[in-house]
Amino acid sequence: MAETTEVATEYFTTNPELIIWAVIVIAIPFITGVILMAMRVFEIKKGDDYKISESFTGLFGSTGLALSWIASIILAFKYFGEYVSLEGHGHIEKVVGDTAFLPMKSSAFKWGLLLDPLSMIFLVALTTIATAIHFYASNYMHGDSAYTRFFGTLNFFTGSMLLFVLSSNMFTSFIAWELLGFSSYLLIGYFWPKRSASHAGRKAFMYNKIGDVSFIFAMGFTYARAHTFDYLTLQYMLQTHELTMADFALPGLFLFGAAVGKSAQVPLLGWLPEAMEGPTPVSALLHSSTMVKAGLYLIARSFFTFYYTEGTHVDWTASEISFLTNGSETMLAFMSTPNIIAWFGTLTALAGGLMALTATDIKKVLAFSTISQLGYIALAIGAGGVTAGFYHIISHATFKSLLFLGAGAVIHSVHSQEMSDMGGLRKQMPWTFRMMLVGTLGLMGVPLMNGFWSKDAVLLAMKESEVVVGNMFLYWVAVFTAGVTAFYSTKMLYLTFYGKARYDDSHVKPGPTSPRMKGALIFLGSLVIIESIWFTIGTLKNLFGEDHSLLNFEYALGTMLGVHGGEFAFVDALPSTTAVLLGFGFAYFIYAKDNKAILNSGFVQFFANIFENRFYLDKLIYYISNGPTMVIGSAFKTFDKKVIDELIIDNIVTDKIGFGSARTSDWMDVNVVDGTVKSIANSVSTVGGRLRLFQTGLVSNYAKYMMLGVVVILSFFVLENYNVINFLN
């Protein structure tokens, strides 16, 4: 025991008090969630119309999250105060607390929590955004028949994500990961009487399941090598050369595979737009700081599995899948895990952006935009910029939740999700418009907004990457995507808030947003602005004078994670800013100046068709998964019935050996079953008589089979005697 503690203190420390705070943060939403579900059971029990007061259940759910938020802030203050000092090279200690889930001699299966800068920053961002969304939802979901169920599931969902963020080993992560998948299934299929909603829930779960399988592979391969799932222990084993990067080639790749499912990367992105079937607050939560971020957070958490740094060196060693490359140098570089991540990330960014161009449903625009931004994050992490990626995770979480809540307010107001039913709403909904504007500017990456800084950090990471093959190509693709982003963002904003009103005046009376919804919007809007100011000051301080100001988010993050943060120069932002301006200009030209005729050309329509069909990826996946599965399945079904049952069992076993099923059946009927039934019907009075009847049937039945048994046994001994077979010694 003493020995393990000694080793342990080298790379982590323990602090029960902080761990208890962390448990409180996670437990509150779970507990309120379960209580709310119990209330729902009570409601159903009471009958159709019974409903516990909305203001009570809504407040109960929101308060649960608010308490968790407060606890997380206390936890973060305590942690950063006690264990993090950024002077010089920085001194970081990580706090771990775990307990065995499956008691074994040496159990790797543990509930474990890890407090480090990565988890703390994400935790605070998550609880902040989630709390705002819960308060928003308590107004938004007003009048829904299963209001209680909604909050129960939403709390449970947030709790799963909190557990995921704080987990210290892959096992706990996986539990939280699956719970996320399950609760998102319930939330996406929230309106389950609707066919499209229940279908969307299933689709989301199935796509995620592919990621889950990949996660299991990663864990299986890790366990076979290291017999532990702890992130810190694995990292430590790398540093002490107990493990090499080669050991992590496959686990790293499969961890990314897990993220492909959860974070909707190419090719498994089809579920995310469909997930819009859930209520809007769910989309806001799902797209900003939970669910889809889980995959990328996992990659950031297990960054050490594909990039290795020794001390303060910046020499990256990337894990490579050597056995696939036949020793070829180019192939080796190409098959490195980070390179694969970067390429997939860039593809996703581009594909998501292009698909957003043709979407007409405001929530779908945002969904595709999420896919695109997730691609950005993945490409940054693949290129080695874990700080850049995390930077973008945080700023995207803020502005995307704001955008979704704004879109929700608009939808609530006009009762339609189609942008063709909106227009000119800025007069009726001034605050929603203002906040949406702030969010859109962040999404577009307009200079000095939070999205600008984080996106340029992402682009810079790609530009400077030495591991990624063809990094300049990917860089320009990413820059182009920035232009695409500006285009669809402008289009969305214009079609919703400017121009003529296209909604049906007689039914729809758009009005100002209700107080709690507006409050959440303004809260998140201010967050975007605060982040923008913070990031701007931090970077400018860095550029003019003070070296490595700790206000510089990326630099501070780099210090805390023990990696290098990118050094930003304004000239690096030039291409992307130009692209944004061009994208904005085109959109303005087409939609505001009403030049939509351009869009009708055959050339544009050809591409629009492809984008609308999501590059036919969904169809392709459907055909390659569903088709063969069903064909093989029905072939197996026939085989089971015709060959095994009818040919072998019914014929060979029964007929040929002389126990014809039909004959046996008749015989059984007459002698055993009828006999028994008759005996009961006639109520033969003596116990002995009844016993005899029972037994007669059975004995004669047994006799047949016993005879067979005896024959087998006898022949066995005969053969043994004559040394035909020699089994017995």
Place this chain on the structure above:
Amino acid sequence: MNWDLNILLLLPIALAMPVYLMDKKKSGLGKWLTTIVISFTTAYSIFLWFTNFVGADRLANSERGFLLHFRVNWIDSIGISYALGVDGLSMPLVVLTQIVFLVSVISSFYIDNDEGVYYALLLVLLSGVMGTFVALDLFLFYIAWELVLIPMFFMIRLWGGPNRKYASIKFFIYTHLASLVMLIGLFVIYLNGGQTFYLPDLKAGLANVSVQTLSLIFWLVFIGFVTKFPQVPVHTWLPDAHVQAPSPGSAILAGLLLKMGGYGLMRIVFWMFSETGFFETDTGKNVRVIMALIGVISMVYPALIALQQDDLKRMIAYSSISHMGIVLLGLAANNPLGFNAAMYMMIAHGVISPGLFLLSGVIEHNTKSHTRDISKVGGLAHKMPFTGGLFVFLAFASAGLPGLAGFVAEYSAFIALFDSDLFGIGKEWVIIPIIAVLSIIITAAYYLWAIERVIFNDATDELEDTTPAKWYEIGPVLILGFFTLLLGLFPAIVWWVLDEWSQGLF
């Protein structure tokens, strides 16, 4: 001498005849007596668990590794004795048996024809299953094993669905022929293990037997057990038996009768061979590969068939076969984690699948034309919210959702395979665990598909007059759901007993 197990074993069968006689006049007393008796034995078995398997130095009083040991001579001349005892392998199954019987008897309350015979058969069945798990004598084991067949046969035959004749005969022929093959294997064990039927003696006696003989024993008993289990290609009795059996019968069939095969395989093969080192030899390794192949085929093949099923119960039956494949895979891994996983799978499946079968029975009893076809029933949650909710809960448990029992077993089996000497990464047979893991996608697919069509969407005409389920329909499932959650959140309560047992084999 300890009489505890005798109570559990003999009390039910002793009361079978009185129960039958009491209900002869349709008094309805038999039903309640059975319920009381089984409630008592359930409580008693849980009491035995707490007094004997919780706390330190519990093995101090063990008789060669067995607690609650009881042995008297029976037929001395050929070494047959009446010996009972439980260890870390059998005790969880003993408790499971009691719980599954308790829920089955409660959910049998809808039965209104020949009640007396029904409950008498149920009691005999209970004794048979108990005997299989607690017998320490090979002869007694075989008697109990065969005793199970008779009441089950009549339960399907007399209270089953429209095609019950075919199903019951098929069930009988399949399992009985397999038992005969197994019987030969048991004889070979007897002849080579020192002419005794007492299991601990046989275990010691087999230590120096040649690999060839061990291999013969393995295949003979393997055929017997794997048919009960059942695995592809000797599985076709199971869907028919399940579909035709009354739902409490299905619950017992899935929850316990399948586990007898798994238990037998562990007790007669893996436990008894543990001192021979058989599974480390080349022959033994081949045997393990074949086991794993059968296991993985039995995971994928029935799963794909389950996707095609329209009958809910048939789908669940195929999923049972699929889950039992994991048991075989866990055993093939031949490491403590794999053994734990295999045992845990039997326990987890033993609480989850009876619940699903009972629910499909509830659906059948409450639809207009008494159907459980996925294509006909829809929107169940509108009319029976609790039944629908429980179905979602148990379906996800079966598909391996963390926090519920199935996950622990499934997950640790996969990890054990990746960690084993034959199926690990970089090894020749790594493809087996990979396919096994991939098959959980299909598992998720058929459950979600069924949930979507049966529970969600709009209510169909079949459910017009449906009212929420009655207490005796939903209560038993709630009990099973409780254990599913308990075993999923705190697997430690059982796991350390299993781990202690499997560590003892290595």
